[in-house]
Amino acid sequence: MPVTLTFPEPHVGLLQVSRPQVLNALSWEAMQAFGEAVEAARMADLRALVVTGGGRAFIAGGDLKELAAYPTEADGRRMSRLMTRALTALESLPFPTIAAVNGPARGGGSEVALACDLRVLAENADLGFVQVAWYVTPGWGAGQRLLRLVGYARALEWLLTGKVLSPQEALEHGLANRVVPAGEALPAALDLARGIAALPPTVSRAIKEVLRAGLTLPPATAARLEHELFPPLWAAPEHVEAVRRFASRKRTG
Known part of the structure; x- marks a missing residue:
């Protein structure tokens, strides 16, 4: 399965994208599965949800090798609708969500991270707003989320220049809640989720x-x-x- 939802702690969910051979880039199947996993999380008895990627990356955006076969405006609308719906659902979950950014989060991966309430970044991770390198805007809602988080001028500059933020830069600008050593993003996020789940x-x-x-x-x-x-x-x-x-x-x- 490209996306799984498991329950490693009482009242804590773990949504993991597992396509490590392509740095967890999202195929059509993975996009559909991501949305279904978010809906399953909504229906579960959860108090916190952690989102992460398997292997050495968080999510490397869309799987462009597959998506290259879908170049039409209708295809773009379909993908935007699918992931906008999934990330809006993720953002609107009634319980807190935490992105465990264990490695690079580029393009669509940064969009997924911003749709979470909190972000824990490993020292070998990054947040890359690189959509402009492919001559597109963010298409899954990250433009509006980034605007709310860092303001108009900074969001505009980053999206126009394809900014890739280091963990320390993300922390300084309020996009990361914590920066932890490489390999510790998921344990740290689960520890944070455990504390939240202990609350009523x-x-x-x-x-x-x-x-x-x-x-x-x-x-x-x-x-x-x-x-x-x-x-x-x-x-x-x-x-x-x-x-x-x-x-x-x-x-x-």
């Missing part, structure tokens, strides 16, 4: 919902959502018990 899902999902609302809604509307989500969590047993334990320690300390 109502809390982690509410935090993601509040922040994502701020990306698309007017500030006042997003603030109202934050106000609405807070009271039920305040009254939830987990919060009440945490406050009780804190108060008990203060009395006996």
Whole structure:
């Protein structure tokens, strides 16, 4: 299978692209399987999802050797629709998602990474916005995601010049949450996912919902959502018990 969904930890999913012979470049079959794996993750009892590539690369974009046989505008529309739908679904999962960028993420691979909420990069990884080398724009939604993350001028420059960011550059510009030694991206991402999965899902999902609302809604509307989500969590047993334990320690300390 070119894409698999497994469950290495309780409430943690691992979506892995496994086409190492082509650096995990996505064929039509792999694109379809990627979208199906995202949908399966949505239906599973998950609190966090890690996305990674097998072997020495994250995802090297589309499999151009295969896609060269599909040069028409209709073919381009089909591919854009397929992966835009998959990455929109990935981005809109109710639980946090983490890209374990274990190696190069070029073109479509950088698009997949940006569709995740968090990114852990290995020191031998990169994020390459190289679509312009093939005389195309990003086609799976990365243009808008990059714009939100780094601003207009920087996004424009990177897309016009085919910028390939080192892990340290990605960290400095807010595209990477953590940089870890080579070979440690997946373990570090799973460790982060494990910590998230230990939280009550109502809390982690509410935090993601509040922040994502701020990306698309007017500030006042997003603030109202934050106000609405807070009271039920305040009254939830987990919060009440945490406050009780804190108060008990203060009395006996």
